[in-house]
Amino acid sequence: MTDLTHISNSFVKLGSFFQEYYEYSKNNTEINSNQQSWFQKFDEAITLSGHKNGWFTKENILYSLKSWAEQLTAENLEEWLSTYEIEKNQPKTVAIVMAGNIPLVGFHDFLSTLITGNRILIKLSSNDSVLLPCVAQYLIEIEPTFKDKIDFTDGKLDAFDAVIATGSNNTSRYFEHYFSKKPNLIRKSRNSVAVLTNNETKEQLTALGEDIFRYYGLGCRSISKIFVPRDYNFDQLYEAIYSYKDILDQAKFSNNYDYNKAVYLMSEYKILDNGFLMLKEDTNYASPIATLFYEYYDSLEELKNKLTANSDRLQCIVADGVLKDEVKFGHTQKPSLKDYADNIDTVEFLIKT
Structure with a gap:
C-alpha cells in the first residue's frame, strides 16, 4: 500500500523550496534562517554542475527549478494522480537510467517512481550528476523515510524489478537487449x-x-x-x-x-x-x-x-489552430505533469508492472 498523501506532501514541500530558492537567487531576497544552509548547498551544486557541464548555466538550472516549483503543488499533484489506482501498487525497485541533456531532465521519472510508492535505483548521466543527488538529499531531510527508497549507483545495475532507460536511438538498442528480461520502458531520440x-x-x-x-x-x-x-x-x-x-x-x-x-x-x-x-x-x-x-x-x-x-x-x-494536440508558442519547456516523455504513461507503467 502507498501512503499517497504523505508522499505528495513531501513533494509539495520540495516545490515550495524550489520557489523560495529561485526567488532568493533571482532577487537576492533575505535568507530564511532554516533554509540558509540548503540555499548554500544548492548554490554550490549549481556552480559545480556548471563546471562539469558548460551547457548547464545558472539561468537554465534556475529555469528548471522554477518550472518544477510551478508543477509541484497540492492541486497539480492531486489532479495528475486522480485517475490512477496508486494504492494498489505493489512496491518494487525501479532502476532509472537517466539522460543528461538538460538540467534535471530525469526528475519526472524520479517523481513518478517515488510518488507511486516504489524504491528507485538511479544511474545518472555524467552530464547531469550533481543536481538530482542534491535534490534527493533535501527530500530525505524533510522526509527521512525516503532514505531507504533512493539509491544512486555508478556501477552495474543490479537487484531491480523494472527499468526505465532514456538514451539515443543507438543506445536504445543496447538497452532493449540488456534489459530484455525485466519489465522495461525504453525511450529513444525525439x-x-x-x-x-x-x-x-x-x-x-x-x-x-x-x-x-x-x-x-x-x-x-x-x-x-x-x-x-x-x-x-x-x-x-x-x-x-x-x-x-x-x-x-x-x-x-x-x-x-x-x-x-x-x-x-x-x-x-x-x-x-x-x-x-x-x-x-x-x-x-x-x-x-x-x-x-x-x-x-x-x-x-x-x-x-x-x-x-x-x-x-x-x-x-x-502550432496555432492546426493540430489537436499542438503546444502553444513559448510553452514547449513548460510541460505539465501529464506530459510524458515519448508520450508513454510512466505512472501507468509503474503501477501495472
Whole structure:
C-alpha cells in the first residue's frame, strides 16, 4: 500500500523550496534562517554542475527549478494522480537510467517512481550528476523515510524489478537487449517541430524563440525544425527572435555556431543566417546546435498526415489552430505533469508492472 498523501506532501514541500530558492537567487531576497544552509548547498551544486557541464548555466538550472516549483503543488499533484489506482501498487525497485541533456531532465521519472510508492535505483548521466543527488538529499531531510527508497549507483545495475532507460536511438538498442528480461520502458531520440502558417503574430514568433533557444536547443522538447508555406518570409521570424541574440555570448553555443557555419559554407549548402541562428532547408528533424531546419509544405492536410506518420519521432508540435494536440508558442519547456516523455504513461507503467 502507498501512503499517497504523505508522499505528495513531501513533494509539495520540495516545490515550495524550489520557489523560495529561485526567488532568493533571482532577487537576492533575505535568507530564511532554516533554509540558509540548503540555499548554500544548492548554490554550490549549481556552480559545480556548471563546471562539469558548460551547457548547464545558472539561468537554465534556475529555469528548471522554477518550472518544477510551478508543477509541484497540492492541486497539480492531486489532479495528475486522480485517475490512477496508486494504492494498489505493489512496491518494487525501479532502476532509472537517466539522460543528461538538460538540467534535471530525469526528475519526472524520479517523481513518478517515488510518488507511486516504489524504491528507485538511479544511474545518472555524467552530464547531469550533481543536481538530482542534491535534490534527493533535501527530500530525505524533510522526509527521512525516503532514505531507504533512493539509491544512486555508478556501477552495474543490479537487484531491480523494472527499468526505465532514456538514451539515443543507438543506445536504445543496447538497452532493449540488456534489459530484455525485466519489465522495461525504453525511450529513444525525439525532436520537436513548429508549424507556421503566415498568420502568426510577432508575439507568437518571439515566443517561438524561447522554444528554440531554451537549454540551447538540447532538449527533446526544443524546436529543431519548422514547417512553412512556400511563400514564407523568414525576415519576420528573424525580426521577432532578434532579442535572443545574446545567446552568442555563451562560449559553447558560439563555438558550435562557428563550426556548423564553416561546415555549411565549405559544403556550399544554402543557408540563411542572422548572426546567431542559421536556417537550413532539410528533411531531417534533428538539427545541429545554432541551426534550425525548415521544410516547405503545400497543403496543411498533407503536412498533418506526414506528422501523424512520423509521430514516433516527435515529442512536441508547436502550432496555432492546426493540430489537436499542438503546444502553444513559448510553452514547449513548460510541460505539465501529464506530459510524458515519448508520450508513454510512466505512472501507468509503474503501477501495472
